[in-house]
Structure formats: C-alpha cells, structure tokens
Amino acid sequence: MQGIFQDKRGKVEMVDPEQETLTRYILVDQSVPGKSNSFNDSKVVALTYNSRLINEALSEQTRLNVLIGLAAVALSVLITYLLSGWISRPILQLNQAAKNLARGEWLQNVPIRNRNEVGELARSFEQMAGQLHELVENLEHKVAERTAELAEANVSITHLNEQLKSDNLRMSAELDVTRRLQSMILPTQEELGEVDGLEIAAYMESAEEVGGDYFDVLCQNGSTKIGIGDVTDHGLESGVVMLMTQTAVRTLLTSGETDPARFLDVLNRTVYGNVQRMQTDRNLTLSLIDYKGGQVRLSGQHEELILIRQDGAFELVDTNDLGFPIGLVDEAADFFHHTTLQLGPGDGFVLYTDGVTEAENATGEQYGLARLCQSAKQHWSMNAEGIKEAIITDLRRYIDGHEVYDDITFLVVKQKVVTV
Known part of the structure; x- marks a missing residue:
C-alpha cells in the first residue's frame, strides 16, 4: 500500500469478478504539520460495492424513468387534446354558423x-x-x-x-x-335668266334639311325685286318663317306696294303676328333691292352689300341704318329707310348670308368677308354664273371638307353689257 500511496494522495479501485465486488481504497492523510510524519500516520479506507446490486438498481431506476417519461408524454397529449378541443370547438361552431349564414340560413x-x-x-x-x-x-x-x-x-x-x-x-x-x-x-334658273337687264346666279345650301336662309327674285311691272335674308336658328320653325316671308313679299309686291319703308313695315307686322302665334322667338335680317334701268334702291338691315364696278373696283354698302330685324318687335316703322345706287354696264353686286363669311376650315379660321370680296373681284370679268362657280370653288377649297354649321346662300347680280 505504501508503494501505491507513496505520494499520500489518490485512490485505488479493485474489481473481483468472482465476487462481483468493487473495492475502492482511499488514502486518508492524518499527518500533523510541522512534525516528522510517516506513512504510518495515514490511514487507508476501503469501500466495497456489490456491482450486481448496483447495476440492478440502475436498471430499475432507468425503467422507472422511462415509464414516468411515457406517462408524462401521454398526459401531455391528453391535456393538449382536451385544451385544443376546448379552444377550437367554439371557433369551429362559429365557422359552421358562418357557412350556414352564407347559404341563407x-x-x-x-x-x-x-x-x-x-x-x-x-x-x-x-x-x-x-x-x-x-x-x-x-x-x-x-x-x-x-x-x-x-x-x-x-x-x-x-x-x-x-x-x-x-x-x-x-x-x-x-x-x-x-x-x-x-x-x-325658289326662283328657277330659267326665271333668273329672263330678268331684263341683269345676269343673276344664285346658290343655296342648307346646313340641315330645312334651312333658315331666304332669297327671291321677283319681276313686276318692268322692275325687279331681289330679296335676301337670314332667319335665326335652323329647323322647321325657321323654315316656316322663311316661307311666310317669301309669301308676304310676293303678296305685297303683287298688291302694288312700292314704298320701301311701308313695304318693310307691313312685312314686319305680318311676320311678327305669325311668329307670336307660333310661340317662337324667330326673326330675320332682310335686305330688299328694287332694280330698274340701272338704278338700285336698297332697303332693310342685313349683311353689307358688295358693290363691284366693271373694272373690279368694289365698295361695301352698310345696311345697319336701313332697317331692323323682321319679326322681332311689332312696331318698327321708324327704323326702315332706303338708299339709292347707280349701276353702269358690267357693274353689279354680291348678296350673301353670314353662313358664307363664317364658314370655317379645319383650324377654325373663317372664310371672311375680305376673301369673298377678293374672290368676286378676281373673277368679275366672267359672267354671273362663272363668278358664282368660282366663289363656290374657292369656298370649298378653303373649308376643305370641314363641317358646315350654317346655311350658305349668296347671289351674284351683274348688269348686262349692251352690245351693238
């Protein structure tokens, strides 16, 4: 033993297979500090274990631990199941109720x-x-x-x-x-061609099926009355007012009325009465020209008259002070006046409605009065029909297929040149 525990420390284990024992020797040091001590001052404690009993006890404890673990797992599963049912059952019931509600219950x-x-x-x-x-x-x-x-x-x-x-x-x-x-x-081409002393060419195009533009050429007792007007708006009512105006003008001319102011006054009262009966607000601008032997008597308010001389020189005749819109008021006699113009051979004039001058191209620019004057002046050496066609061509070229929003009406009147 002294050889084994000579360092006075440690322990020794010895196994006896036959006896199935384990002996453990432990050195207990009892030396006194400061004195000379020997190994005999120490003691050895021997502890003997039965390894079989220990192994059996360990095995039993292991089995017990496993059983306890399995029981704990089973209990956990059971508790989890019960808790999940307790928690999820109301939710499942709510889910089923929601499905029933979706079916209309x-x-x-x-x-x-x-x-x-x-x-x-x-x-x-x-x-x-x-x-x-x-x-x-x-x-x-x-x-x-x-x-x-x-x-x-x-x-x-x-x-x-x-x-x-x-x-x-x-x-x-x-x-x-x-x-x-x-x-x-409307006057036919044959009627226009039979007017004494004048070449007349007329053009009318309605923006709708029924337009509100008016023009007429009437011959009576060696004189010629030419009228041009523009009824407000378009459609059936405007067309009816145009027809009334034409009928009234022809009736007054046939009755022998020649004074321009009285002529327009009676016409105005007639149209006004009918417009009131129609319960509409239609009225019209109207100019009347009486021609005889080169003398022109112009009355009524409408667009400016383009007066063109034989050499192409032209001037504009304002009509604002010569009348008042027909059918707008009952009494307008004080507003109707006339002026006199003299035509020589080759002289003439152009009458038109605002549908000509206000026709627009694709960019919204209007044809305008200046261009109409220039077109008429440029082709004035031609006869009235040729001038009309030239103006139509120029107007069509200008608007280039753009939609026309208003009636287009104009007349070219040119005094004939007498050849010997």
Missing part, C-alpha cells in the same frame, strides 16, 4: 355561452345574423317595389318610345314637306 343559434372573447364574438354573430335577416327582408321588399315601379316605367317608356317614333316619322314628313316647299318656291 339567417336565424343562427351558436351554442357558445363562454364568458370570454369567443363567447362575446358568438353573441355578436347571432345579433349580426338577425340584423342581416331583417336587412335582407327589407331589401327584398324594396327590390320588389322597385321592380314593380321599373316594370311600370318600362311600360310608360315603351309607350313613349312608340309615340316618339310616330312623332319622328311625322316630323320627318313635315320637314320633308317644308324642304320641298322651300325648293319649289
């Missing part, structure tokens, strides 16, 4: 009476389902009411549509009749 009874947030949610869900049920019932009732109203409105609309179709057909027929009447009462 409005009255829902969710059997959750918990006093927690899930229970509060279940009670709120039942309340919401009841409110939805009431809302849907009200909505269905309102939909039924609106459906009935729409059905009734649809019947009315169908009836009105049929009536509108009938009215449109009637209106179309009326417009067609009015348009034909306008065309029928």
Whole structure:
C-alpha cells in the first residue's frame, strides 16, 4: 500500500469478478504539520460495492424513468387534446354558423355561452345574423317595389318610345314637306335668266334639311325685286318663317306696294303676328333691292352689300341704318329707310348670308368677308354664273371638307353689257 500511496494522495479501485465486488481504497492523510510524519500516520479506507446490486438498481431506476417519461408524454397529449378541443370547438361552431349564414340560413343559434372573447364574438354573430335577416327582408321588399315601379316605367317608356317614333316619322314628313316647299318656291334658273337687264346666279345650301336662309327674285311691272335674308336658328320653325316671308313679299309686291319703308313695315307686322302665334322667338335680317334701268334702291338691315364696278373696283354698302330685324318687335316703322345706287354696264353686286363669311376650315379660321370680296373681284370679268362657280370653288377649297354649321346662300347680280 505504501508503494501505491507513496505520494499520500489518490485512490485505488479493485474489481473481483468472482465476487462481483468493487473495492475502492482511499488514502486518508492524518499527518500533523510541522512534525516528522510517516506513512504510518495515514490511514487507508476501503469501500466495497456489490456491482450486481448496483447495476440492478440502475436498471430499475432507468425503467422507472422511462415509464414516468411515457406517462408524462401521454398526459401531455391528453391535456393538449382536451385544451385544443376546448379552444377550437367554439371557433369551429362559429365557422359552421358562418357557412350556414352564407347559404341563407339567417336565424343562427351558436351554442357558445363562454364568458370570454369567443363567447362575446358568438353573441355578436347571432345579433349580426338577425340584423342581416331583417336587412335582407327589407331589401327584398324594396327590390320588389322597385321592380314593380321599373316594370311600370318600362311600360310608360315603351309607350313613349312608340309615340316618339310616330312623332319622328311625322316630323320627318313635315320637314320633308317644308324642304320641298322651300325648293319649289325658289326662283328657277330659267326665271333668273329672263330678268331684263341683269345676269343673276344664285346658290343655296342648307346646313340641315330645312334651312333658315331666304332669297327671291321677283319681276313686276318692268322692275325687279331681289330679296335676301337670314332667319335665326335652323329647323322647321325657321323654315316656316322663311316661307311666310317669301309669301308676304310676293303678296305685297303683287298688291302694288312700292314704298320701301311701308313695304318693310307691313312685312314686319305680318311676320311678327305669325311668329307670336307660333310661340317662337324667330326673326330675320332682310335686305330688299328694287332694280330698274340701272338704278338700285336698297332697303332693310342685313349683311353689307358688295358693290363691284366693271373694272373690279368694289365698295361695301352698310345696311345697319336701313332697317331692323323682321319679326322681332311689332312696331318698327321708324327704323326702315332706303338708299339709292347707280349701276353702269358690267357693274353689279354680291348678296350673301353670314353662313358664307363664317364658314370655317379645319383650324377654325373663317372664310371672311375680305376673301369673298377678293374672290368676286378676281373673277368679275366672267359672267354671273362663272363668278358664282368660282366663289363656290374657292369656298370649298378653303373649308376643305370641314363641317358646315350654317346655311350658305349668296347671289351674284351683274348688269348686262349692251352690245351693238
């Protein structure tokens, strides 16, 4: 032993396989500090263990630990299952109630009476389902009411549509009749060619089926009366006012009225009375020219007259002080006056409505009075028909297919040159 524990430290273990024992020797040092000590002053403690019993005890403890672990796991699973069911069951019930609600089962009874947030949610869900049920019932009732109203409105609309179709057909027929009447009462090319001492060429194009522009050439007792006017707006009413004006002018001329002021005064009162009966606000600008033997008597308010001499020199004659819009007021006699012009051979004039000067090209620029004057002056050496065609060509070239918004009307009047 002394050799084994000569360093006075350590321990020694010895195994006896036959006895299945383990002996552990431990050195206990009992030396006194400051004295001479020997190994005999120390003691050796021997501890003997039965390894078989120890191994059996360890095995038993291991089995016990495993059983306890398995029991703990099983208990955990059971507790988890119970807890998950307790937590998820109300949620699943709410989910099923939501599915039932989606299928239209409005009255829902969710059997959750918990006093927690899930229970509060279940009670709120039942309340919401009841409110939805009431809302849907009200909505269905309102939909039924609106459906009935729409059905009734649809019947009315169908009836009105049929009536509108009938009215449109009637209106179309009326417009067609009015348009034909306008065309029928316009002077023919043969009539224009028979006017004594004058070459006359006329052009009219309506922006709609029925236009509001007026022109006429009438011969009576060796004199010629030329009229040009522009009724406000377009359509049937404007066309009717144009027809009334033409009829009244012809009637007054046939009755022998020659004084320009009286002529326009009677015409104005006649048109005004009819316009009031029509309950419309239509009126027109109107200039009348009386020609005889080279003398021109101009009366009435309209666009400026373009007076052109044989050599192409031209001047503008203002008509603002010669009249007043026809049909606008009942009494306008004090506004009607006239002026006198003298034409020589080859002299003449151009009458037009604002549809000519206000015609626009694609950029919105108007044809204008200056261009009309230049076009007439440039081609004045031609006859009246040639001048008319040249102006039309220039106007068409200028607007280049752009939409025309107003009636286009103009007359070229040129005194004939007497050849010997």
